[in-house]
Amino acid sequence: AQKVTQAQTEISVVEKEDVTLDCVYETRDTTYYLFWYKQPPSGELVFLIRRNSFDEQNEISGRYSWNFQKSTSSFNFTITASQVVDSAVYFCALSEEETSGSRLTFGEGTQLTVNP
Amino acid sequence: EAQVTQNPRYLITVTGKKLTVTCSQNMNHEYMSWYRQDPGLGLRQIYYSMNVEVTDKGDVPEGYKVSRKEKRNFPLILESPSPNQTSLYFCASSSPRGNTEAFFGQGTRLTVV
Numbered sequence: 001a002q003k004v005t006q007a008q009t010e011i012s013v014v015e016k017e018d019v020t021l022d023c024v025y026e027t028r029d030t031t032y033y034l035f036w037y038k039q040p041p042s043g044e045l046v047f048l049i050r051r052n053s054f055d056e057q058n059e060i061s062g063r064y065s066w067n068f069q070k071s072t073s074s075f076n077f078t079i080t081a082s083q084v085v086d087s088a089v090y091f092c093a094l095s096e097e098e099t100s101g102s103r104l105t106f107g108e109g110t111q112l113t114v115n116p
Numbered sequence: 117e118a119q120v121t122q123n124p125r126y127l128i129t130v131t132g133k134k135l136t137v138t139c140s141q142n143m144n145h146e147y148m149s150w151y152r153q154d155p156g157l158g159l160r161q162i163y164y165s166m167n168v169e170v171t172d173k174g175d176v177p178e179g180y181k182v183s184r185k186e187k188r189n190f191p192l193i194l195e196s197p198s199p200n201q202t203s204l205y206f207c208a209s210s211s212p213r214g215n216t217e218a219f220f221g222q223g224t225r226l227t228v229v
Contacts, residue, residue: 004158006158009156035217037220043204043222043223043225044220044222044223045206045220045223047217047218047219050216050217091158091159093159103149103161103164103174104149104151104159104161104208104218105161106151106158106159106160107158108156108157108158109158
């Protein structure tokens with residue numbers, strides 16, 4: 001069975017600090033997909049990134065970067081120079097090849113608060 | 117605009133009164149799902165559908181029903197709601213390929229008193 005763990009329930013930082021959100025996953029599949037979603041205070045779920053298990057390249061998009069390490073089953077998310085607008089709940093999620101897009105397993109979520 | 121539309125956005129109801137939350141997508145996606153979000157638990161899948169007339173249980177299906185008579189619609193039915201079904205519900209749709217993201221509706225906040 002697949003499982004995603006986000007051990008950090010809440011993180012509070014001051015604006016302009018860098019912050020890393022941790023995500024650890026478990027799966028028996030060799031092919032799987034990892035995702036990050038953002039849930040701002042308004043409540044909707046915003047897709048941020050997907051990564052497949054064969055692509056271990058780290059990715060950077062503006063102030064956001066993701067570090068995928070199969071050796072430690074982790075897919076961590078770093079926000080550089082955080083801003084108040086980054087305040088949200090962030091979810092890491094996993095889907096396996098067998099169930100593909102039909103089943104996403106989510107972590108518990110990390111509430112990030114960026115204070116001015 | 118590609119979107120998943122849920123209705124209603126907010127609902128307060130009483131225990132035992134049947135209700136339906138509608139979900140519609142305009143992306144011609146085969147896959148649709150329902151999730152519930154509870155504090156500290158993240159999102160958990162209730163039911164999913166891989167195509168018309170094909171539905172299956174997710175991780176927390178007790179107390180819920182679904183149907184998929186048309187590709188675009190996937191309603192969630194609570195035949196006899198109970199207070200432990202108070203939650204934030206999300207409908208999602210996606211293509212069959214595992215490497216594509218799921219698109220989520222805006223959520224339905226349900227309170228059962």
